[in-house]
Amino acid sequence: MVFDTLEVGPADVMYGLKIAADKDKSPLKVDLGVGVYRNELGDYNEMGVLKKAKDELYALNPDHDYEVTTGNSRYLANAAKIAFGSHSSVFDKERREKVASVQTISGTGAVHLALMLLARSSKKNSRQVYIGTPTWGNYIPMCNLAGLESKQYTHYDTLTGGVDFESVIKAIRTADEGSVFILQGCCHNPTAADFSREQWQTLAAEMKSRHLLPLLDIAYQGLGNGIEEDSYGVRHFAQMGFEMIVCQSFSKNFGLYGERAGACHVVCASETHVQPVHDQLRCLIRWEFSSSPAYGSRLVDLVLSDSSKQAECNQEFRTTNY
Numbered sequence: 001m002v003f004d005t006l007e008v009g010p011a012d013v014m015y016g017l018k019i020a021a022d023k024d025k026s027p028l029k030v031d032l033g034v035g036v037y038r039n040e041l042g043d044y045n046e047m048g049v050l051k052k053a054k055d056e057l058y059a060l061n062p063d064h065d066y067e068v069t070t071g072n073s074r075y076l077a078n079a080a081k082i083a084f085g086s087h088s089s090v091f092d093k094e095r096r097e098k099v100a101s102v103q104t105i106s107g108t109g110a111v112h113l114a115l116m117l118l119a120r121s122s123k124k125n126s127r128q129v130y131i132g133t134p135t136w137g138n139y140i141p142m143c144n145l146a147g148l149e150s151k152q153y154t155h156y157d158t159l160t161g162g163v164d165f166e167s168v169i170k171a172i173r174t175a176d177e178g179s180v181f182i183l184q185g186c187c188h189n190p191t192a193a194d195f196s197r198e199q200w201q202t203l204a205a206e207m208k209s210r211h212l213l214p215l216l217d218i219a220y221q222g223l224g225n226g227i228e229e230d231s232y233g234v235r236h237f238a239q240m241g242f243e244m245i246v247c248q249s250f251s252k253n254f255g256l257y258g259e260r261a262g263a264c265h266v267v268c269a270s271e272t273h274v275q276p277v278h279d280q281l282r283c284l285i286r287w288e289f290s291s292s293p294a295y296g297s298r299l300v301d302l303v304l305s306d307s308s309k310q311a312e313c314n315q316e317f318r319t320t321n322y
């Protein structure tokens with residue numbers, strides 16, 4: 001027998017909660033479990049700007065922008081621009097310079113790919129991944145899956161309802177050089193305790209002096225204080241010249257949960273590292289799932305490539321009460 005040693009996996013708390021919520025027939029029920037836009041009736045709420053993008057996409061040749069494995073370059077450039085800002089020092093005037101970007105199976109796929117890349121990079125035996133708790137339930141199991149050791153510190157101060165910044169700084173000061181810190185860019189899941197601008201600045205200075213690697217996970221950009229403000233941490237770290245990873249999701253902000261649109265951006269210390277890093281990502285993608293689903297990323301790309309659609313999208317973020 002082959003499978004007789006297998007036991008059931010650990011329970012997924014969110015999944016359990018979702019099933020319980022689905023079973024609850026109370027008319028007063030508000031399901032806040034899974035991050036999907038819903039309207040007043042509790043139904044899926046499609047953004048107006050996406051409806052238009054869908055119509056446009058139907059009119060296009062489905063193969064018009066197909067790029068095997070690592071994803072469509074215009075989509076990736078657009079995704080990088082909203083994460084880093086179009087005037088970021090990670091770009092030169094014409095092209096992305098220090099960033100290796102690939103399309104991923106949404107934000108989860110981006111984090112997984114980033115961890116797999118770290119596990120294959122040098123110093124892998126000593127590289128620890130620091131995670132502030134409580135946190136998104138997938139980080140620790142995904143570190144285990146990638147063969148990376150994770151370390152936990154307290155992120156949330158239950159007394160103030162904000163970030164336990166002293167604990168974060170202590171973790172930074174005691175971590176080994178080269179350790180990875182997973183930091184959520186905005187709308188912290190599950191505590192909503194985000195870093196202030198000043199705290200991002202202190203974090204960056206402290207992490208720089210200890211040669212730590214930030215892995216910034218930005219799964220809710222636009223849903224906190226707007227596109228620009230929500231990526232303050234990402235943009236500040238990039239401006240500080242960090243070698244860093246940004247994991248990006250369009251599930252929540254574009255209401256594209258099932259389409260799995262995301263990106264992983266690796267900002268390299270030097271231009272010469274970009275090609276090998278990109279190629280390692282290509283290999284990981286090819287060996288695991290060949291290529292990411294194209295549909296959602298094409299919709300995101302149509303919106304981000306068109307300034308009037310992008311403005312409409314920002315307007316929807318501002319006016320819709322999610």
Ligand SMILES: Cc1ncc(COP(=O)(O)O)c(C=O)c1O
Pocket residue numbers: 035105106107108109136184189217219248249250251252257262
């Ligand atoms: C903090 C955080 N990161 C990443 C993700 C991944 O989201 P998705 O794979 O749906 O893009 C989530 C989803 O809940 C999340 O809360």
